Amino acid sequence: MMAGSDPQRAAVVFNPTKKTAEDLRALTTKLCLQEGWAEPLWLETTVDDHGQGMAKQALAEGVDLVMAAGGDGTVRCVSEVLAGTDTPLGLLPLGTGNLLARNLDIGINDPQAAVLDALNGTERRIDVVHINVDHAQDSHVFLVMAGLGFDAAVMGDTRDDLKDKVGWLAYVDAGIRNLPGKPARTRISIDGRKPFYRRVRSVMGGNCGKIVGGLEIFPGARLDDGLLEIMTVAPTGKLGWLAVIAGLIRRGKGSDPSIEYFQCKSAEIQALVPQEIEIDGDPLGKGTHLSLRVQPRSLRIRMPYGRKDPAILSQTMP
Template sequence: MPTEAPPEARTDATPAGSSSRRRVALIINPIKATDVDVVGAVRRIAEEDGWDEPLVIETTADDPGHGQAREALGAGVELVIAAGGDGTVRCVAEELAETGTMMALVPLGTGNLLARNLDIAVDDPDAAVEAAFRGTERTIDVVHVTVDRAQDAHVFLVMAGIGYDAAIMSDTRDDLKDKVGWLAYVDAGLRNLPGKPTRTTISVDGGKPFERRLRSVMGGNCGKIMGGLEIFPGAKIDDGLMDLMTVAPKGALGWLAVAGKLFARGKGKDPSLEYFQCRTAEVTLREPLEVQLDGDPLGKATHMAFEVKPDSLRLRMPLGYKDPAVVSEPLP
């Protein structure tokens, strides 16, 4: 009896002549300008591979992806493609996690952090659409975050934080992003460099709390940002763990020490940057600071609780070798 192909080798392409027809939903942010007709590309490949007519749903200012993903799940689709920026991807993933429904993404934003980590083309929507249908399947972790002990948790796929990193996301000018792309984040980062550290209490995996005076605390599910800089060295999106980073520059030249340790991939004993690997973490601040999840500003808070949910999202990505800095098993 033939054996079933392993999950990472399967695709959703339907052989010609098969009577089994499936449906895909495209959730697209209509304000993300692109020269490529993403809807047309999805319809074309769906037809070529024997899928039914795609369900196309646009996000809105009031709903950046949650309701649309629930609509897709209600329609019984087998694949949901999120076409937009990191915010669209995060909102769709929040609804699809732990449902067993496959997700793919077509990056149309500025940061596109998850796409960059997974080698999904950030400047070629056609290639991203093809990978969404014909790529390899992985099952990845998501991290649940509860802000200020709220009843409902959010999720993130790449990174989340409280403090300086979130202030950058909150203060980045949209008009500048349209003109210069990711350099707009550099502008916001420079403007937010001045500031005082905040007394912070951290507990990792339920252990004894410890205190630091910090500018930022960040949790990472995978580590790469723009330019290939790896700010969470060794973080893998499918290892059941999260990396927690604390940022504590001291003195006028403190940020140089932070940058140096970042480029050294966390090596060295400089306490300006510390890493902790864990499954859960709790962060409590003496005063409220800005919060961000995958680049989405959430306002200010004094408390964040993190919990990794291993293997909870089925994700489609391009065929081929995967960076071992991102996934546990590099080969498809």
């Protein structure tokens, strides 16, 4: 900070339902003052507004940084507003998955490090993916992944009480309960090319590759390459899900159609019967149509200093 200039100020958009929110508030205020920033502006999400309105208010206040304190849903909602602006995003992970934070090496269980990385860390520009559901005029954005079918059913069926007790293992419970089911005939178009058809349990779009447990479901995905990853999941027969797992382990290197990968800048997915839909872990209910397109390097984001895994970021220098 230059002599005579006002200190920088951050806004924190936080989800008050998270148990650590109040402790984080005291810690964040302390660290901001310690690092020469002004006392942060605190904006609480509500049942009706999961972060977009608070992020707009933060921009209107002219803050220098917006921190999203919550899970992947809070991060997504704040990013919808910050994408395309010059105001960077910092992550203070409070959720169960925290998938974007995991991909960026931001401390999941170290709130002090997360706050300091948001205030003083290196800055990158990453892609966001716009998604329109059932031809809606307004789009959402996602930073990690979105899906239609099995994965969305799992997200919608995960028990909140179990997440509080066992964390991400609650998704395993929901996954096992949703294994039975029938594939849906789905039409897919990549970059506007001629559509092709698949009978699938799930179609997913990904912006980065890693999920909990270090599993990489979109091999080679990068957050800043301007490309979208598409994965289809089509188990067949009694051992079909074993073939899916094998395909994930092989990272798509094989001829088994249980897992297929495509890379593109835009995609259109049409299910012939309604399927569950999720965006960055938030279930949206059922629908039949998804339109996805990448907005390259449109979100400024803070993260720890140091060289990043090239499977996450292609640009390793600021």
